[in-house]
Amino acid sequence: MTDKDFVPFIKNNKIERKIKQIAKILDQKYDNEEVCLVCVLKGAVVFYSQLLKHLKNKNIELDFVEVKSYCGTSSTGKVKMVKDATIEIKDKHLVLVEDIIDTGLTAKFMCEHFKKQSPKSILMCSLLQKPEKLSVKLDMETLVAFNIPNKFIIGYGLDLDEKYRNLKDILILKEK
Numbered sequence: 001m002t003d004k005d006f007v008p009f010i011k012n013n014k015i016e017r018k019i020k021q022i023a024k025i026l027d028q029k030y031d032n033e034e035v036c037l038v039c040v041l042k043g044a045v046v047f048y049s050q051l052l053k054h055l056k057n058k059n060i061e062l063d064f065v066e067v068k069s070y071c072g073t074s075s076t077g078k079v080k081m082v083k084d085a086t087i088e089i090k091d092k093h094l095v096l097v098e099d100i101i102d103t104g105l106t107a108k109f110m111c112e113h114f115k116k117q118s119p120k121s122i123l124m125c126s127l128l129q130k131p132e133k134l135s136v137k138l139d140m141e142t143l144v145a146f147n148i149p150n151k152f153i154i155g156y157g158l159d160l161d162e163k164y165r166n167l168k169d170i171l172i173l174k175e176k
């Protein structure tokens with residue numbers, strides 16, 4: 001394995017300021033209606049737990065799904081659901097909380113998967129998106145905290161082969 005350099009990209013305080021704003025938008029959007037807030041493991045776990053702390057809605061149910069599509073720094077093009085949600089989603093607002101929308105394949109897969117369960121609405125709330133990489137049409141509403149260029153990033157939940165998720169800032173990976 002080659003040595004790797006990390007270049008600072010988005011500092012923790014900037015991320016957390018933005019998450020507060022996202023929580024406000026969600027609270028205004030759903031008022032106190034029933035919302036299923038589903039974390040897409042593992043990458044979204046840090047964003048999700050921070051977002052939760054700021055939501056004031058008292059009608060939120062939590063759940064977790066796990067999907068896989070990446071190997072190293074590139075998408076395999078195939079999305080696999082490793083763990084499904086277990087709560088009842090029918091007639092409730094569904095908010096899928098993602099770390100990043102890259103090609104959009106995962107988002108599209110999740111949307112198709114959950115539409116079958118007849119939620120009242122579906123929103124994908126993603127910490128990041130690489131708009132240049134989007135290769136599919138997303139048939140759902142999205143709320144994105146940061147649009148970023150097409151670079152591989154790590155930290156704040158995002159990994160490279162399962163490492164670096166614990167770093168508090170987001171960094172760009174620079175191969176030596």
Ligand code: IMP
Pocket residue numbers: 043069070075098099100101102103104105106107151152153154158159160
């Ligand atoms: P998509 O299906 O191509 O949109 O990819 C979505 C998933 O790929 C995300 O949930 C991430 O887990 C992973 N991913 C995409 N870009 C990056 C990145 O820059 N760093 C780390 N993981 C990434």
Ligand code: MG
Pocket residue numbers: 043070158159
């Ligand atoms: Mg990942």
